Amino acid sequence: MHNILIIDDDETFAAVLARGLTRRGLTVRQAADPQATLAALQPPPDGIILDLNLAGDSGLRLLPQLLAAAPAARVLVLTGYASIATAVAAVKLGAVNYLAKPATLDDILAALGQPAANPEAPLAAPMSLKRVSWEHLQRVLAAHDGNVSATARALGMHRRSLQRMLAKRPVKD
Structure with a gap:
């Protein structure tokens, strides 16, 4: 996996995530809304990180269009509004994984199927x-x-x- 598309309306979060992914040697593109997303799908990315809440609209509505334009892409739904119902819906629509924010860069890459940078590192403890x-x-x-x-x-x-x-x-x- 070399090309990642980040779809998130939180510009600060997207920029920090993009910087971290770039430091890991990945090529990163960003989009903040559905119109910009459809334009950013060329060439098709290998992985897509999709926010569930895009300026009040559901990222799940965009998921079928993303997979139609980039069928080989691995889609990760990353959200601050996680629930079991939306996780099930995302996977049924074709997402390969679903994570709640905050998530570490290693968690995100693992969810997209990338090996960890340091496989010997201990797993992070879950929040209390x-x-x-x-x-x-x-x-x-x-x-x-x-x-x-x-x-x-x-x-x-x-x-x-x-x-x-x-x-x-x-x-x-």
Whole structure:
């Protein structure tokens, strides 16, 4: 695998990921929306890293078009909004793998079928349950533009309980 196409509307994340992949000797192209993506498919890439949430639209809608234009490409769905339902849908539509953000560069390359840079390196420990909960609270809070009351309603909890949880520092992994 030599050519990778990153489809992500988060320009900062895409740039950091592209820099890391380039340092590993891969050729990287980027696209931030469906129109730019279809133009970036020539020549067809070997691997595609697809964000699930593209400016409010689902990256899954783009998946069949990607595979039609680049049938040999290995598609990895990489998302900050992971769920079992979307993972199953992505694989049914042709994705070879599905990862939740944050993921390491080695995790991403492994999901695309690339060997690890250092196979002797120990596997990273998974996030603790407290850290996963903290990350989820932060994601839901960001989705509601920092509105604690709306976030509490979305989570089905009392506003004061959420405020107490948010007052604590993030948990270390």
